[in-house]
Amino acid sequence: MHELKMKYQGKKMAPAFNAFHTFLFAPNETTHAGGTHVKSADDLKRTMNTVIMALVPVLLFSMFNAGYQHFSAINGFPENFSLTEHFLTWDNFWIGIIKVLPLLAVSYGVGLLVEFIFAVIKGHEVEEGYLVTGILVPLIVPIDTPLWMLAVAVVFGVVIGKEVFGGTGMNILNPALTIRAFLFFAYPTWMSGDKVWVHEARERADQIAEGATGVDAISGETILGYLAQNNEAAMSAKYSVADMFYGFIPGSVGETPTLLILLGGLFLIFTKIASWRIMVSAVIGSLVMGLIFNQVVALEWVTESSGFYGLMSFDYWKHLIVGGLAFGIVYMATDPVTGAQTNRGKWIYGFLIGFISVMIRVFNPAYPEGVFLAILLMNVFAPTIDHYVIRGNVKRRLKRLSNATILPKDSDSKAQELQAETV
């Protein structure tokens, strides 16, 4: 490999060989001695790998959950649920292998191919930016998403969402969410409704529609789906709060296990990869919006006949453990490229993500889940937030400076003179 790399040095395909080389071996080049360089092991690759480590438990859980939801939808949820007997079984995992792994493979294969092509054409190094996007994408789509759709969306997301802006680090929008948004608007029937969240639900429905007998319909309505239909009774009969927290509920592949996402979030905060400010403020934002809605219900401004009643009366803190809110807050909102950069900006940015997510959930019947829209929206506004935070800072410091007394070393009279001028 090293010989190949040397052979192609300076030629057209050099970036591709360089990328393979650094992927397999430690690079043998170091920064040259002269000049100023900050040397740190904490490079882009290390950062990306840390996020992937935080995502692996979620991925494994989602593979078991794929099977668990599938079999439970057919046979009914097991009574006296036991983790090892009903959840961590080979049958469940097998469904995960045949459904989730292809999504992962297509996401990485297509995405990295696009990255390689752009690196070769533009003659720059292949960037590690896609490593995290590639594992995020299969986790935020419904399990039965056709692979070709995913491929089309990945090409769109990487090219239009990232490469046209100049590649990794230059993008305005989170590429993984751009991919999801593309899927959502391009193929809405595959991305929402009650037939997409559990493996085979759609095929079964089609077979029954064609008149097949001997197959039972599978319903895989998500919790937010139930609530949007004001059907909280059916939802709470089926799923307990503990189910929601541990993630034994239908939903996009990897969005359900709130516990593991929480642990992943703590890991990212501990390793200083993700911003705790964004996570905390986003949680606060969603709780505030949820509380406002709960209050509106408590004041009886909306009644049960209202279409919004189900979601508005949903306990405010439960918004955090259903749908993709936790996943979005921990892994998407904290993207350092597309988020706000200033500390105060991060508080505003995160707060609005939580706030708007819950608002879209409740108020927009066309979008039962609004997290991806809220994050994309705030991605667009992040530079504006930063701009005003920095302007505000400049103003404050100018004011402080103009009030300051400057004491020269030599004479007291001059100091008073200066004070008179500046005040």
Added chain:
Amino acid sequence: MGLLTKKDASLILDPLADNNPITIQVLGICSALAITAELEASIVMAIAVIFVLGVGNVVISLMRNIIPSKIRIIVQLIVVATLVIVVDQVLKAYAYQLSKTLGAFVGLIITNCIIMGRFEAFALGNGPWKSFLDGIGNALGYGVILIIVGFFRELLGSGTLLGFPVLGDPIAKTGLYAFGYENNGFMIIPPAALIVVGIIIWVQRSKNPALVEEN
């Protein structure tokens, strides 16, 4: 070129590519987003604009020496409004269904930046023959982009071209649909046109780096 001098020919040919009103001057974007979901509507819109701009440029050019400059915008508006009403009435008489699809956008040709732009920038300062060529050229440049966008949006969004199901029947699952292909709903909504136009601009500028603006 017996009929046209070299300079005259460039009046028609330049706006088709290197001085395209949509991709280079970035004018007339609004209607390019609004009506390009179907190829047929794009073609009719292109023809309408060719008529309005070609005739309008000649009329303005003939009147250019007698229009007081203070009220020239009003005069231009009257000319373009008259022509647009003619187009609208013809469409209503002979292609009623299409005129309903295009709806307000036929009327909104009046506000198409390309038309006022050419009146101001060219017809007020040049003779009728040149103005005619310039009008036709710019309208053609606009139409070409409209038709390209309309082609991709209708093909990918509805699986049809000019209403013919070229990719098979999505309900009976024939043609491509038998393999699980589905229409791309994203292409139906106007933001898709923005992205298609963006891709055209990208391709055009990477083929001809001279067009890339310095910044």
